[in-house]
Amino acid sequence: MNIKYQFYGFLVFVSIISLVSCQSVGGNKTGSEYMPDMAHSVAYEANTYGYYYNNRWGSEDDLHKMVQPRNPVTGTIARGYAGEKTDNMHGRGISYKMNGSVPYYYANSEEDRARAMVEIIKNPFPISVKSLEKGKLLYNIQCGICHGEKGDGAGYLVRDDGGKYPVQPANFMTDDLINSSNGRYYHAIIYGKNLMGGYSDKLSFEERWNVIQYIRSLQAASKKLEYGEKANTFNTTDTPYSLIVSAKNAELASTASQNKEASVQPKTDEHINIQH
Numbered sequence: 001m002n003i004k005y006q007f008y009g010f011l012v013f014v015s016i017i018s019l020v021s022c023q024s025v026g027g028n029k030t031g032s033e034y035m036p037d038m039a040h041s042v043a044y045e046a047n048t049y050g051y052y053y054n055n056r057w058g059s060e061d062d063l064h065k066m067v068q069p070r071n072p073v074t075g076t077i078a079r080g081y082a083g084e085k086t087d088n089m090h091g092r093g094i095s096y097k098m099n100g101s102v103p104y105y106y107a108n109s110e111e112d113r114a115r116a117m118v119e120i121i122k123n124p125f126p127i128s129v130k131s132l133e134k135g136k137l138l139y140n141i142q143c144g145i146c147h148g149e150k151g152d153g154a155g156y157l158v159r160d161d162g163g164k165y166p167v168q169p170a171n172f173m174t175d176d177l178i179n180s181s182n183g184r185y186y187h188a189i190i191y192g193k194n195l196m197g198g199y200s201d202k203l204s205f206e207e208r209w210n211v212i213q214y215i216r217s218l219q220a221a222s223k224k225l226e227y228g229e230k231a232n233t234f235n236t237t238d239t240p241y242s243l244i245v246s247a248k249n250a251e252l253a254s255t256a257s258q259n260k261e262a263s264v265q266p267k268t269d270e271h272i273n274i275q276h
């Protein structure tokens, strides 16, 4: 036989042997890999330790460090954590479910209660028929038994006819509580106060604000002021939904008229160049 064919035969033989002699996959073995960079993504998976012996993108320690869980950046809220956005109110049409786990940067102390009262001012959710309905439902379930369905501190648990509760819950109709900032309520919901327990595990972020809105609506009614989807003459920190809608419409209308103006502008050189 021609020496050339012998050589080719030998090559085929060697390559068959080398393919067959690779470790095969099975049990706890991944086998050998010809191109590990293709099999193992260079991008690392969060919270998954994916070190492998052929890794060339850093040491074992580097990889271990990179996949550790990390704390969110202080002061930020990850998308989806703050609330449920099911309408197109913010113009992006994003719909996602909340999980209510919004970080709270105030400790359970009198000092931080005071700080929360000064710093937490605005209700982040607009006042709407829906949010007040939700707030009412939740208030009557979670708070009404002590604070009373009217918010006057005379809930079932403390009333003469059935009451066994040893201390007087706050009366939301007092001027002190009416004039208090939203932070006083939010902080109380998170940690409670003295004999009142916290409700952070019972109410999500949005639900807490719904409850506060409902308490505000009770207070407004007692002062014969309006607090609802259409108008709010009670305070300046909570925004009626209808105002947001009209502001959005005005913005859209002005963008539309700007675009119209732009379309009758004479063409710039750039436009002409693009057309050629």
Ligand code: HEC
Pocket: 139, 142, 143, 144, 145, 146, 147, 157, 167, 168, 169, 170, 184, 185, 188, 189, 193, 194, 195, 196, 197, 199, 211
């Ligand atoms: C088991 C009874 C009970 C329930 C239920 C309850 N509270 Fe209270 N709450 C109290 C008592 C008692 C106080 C007065 C605490 C104190 O000043 O010692 C109080 C005080 C408060 C205060 C005033 C805190 C301050 O800064 O003085 C707010 C606001 C408040 N509650 C909101 C709520 C809300 C909102 C809910 C429902 C999510 C709720 N509470 C449910 C008993 C209750």
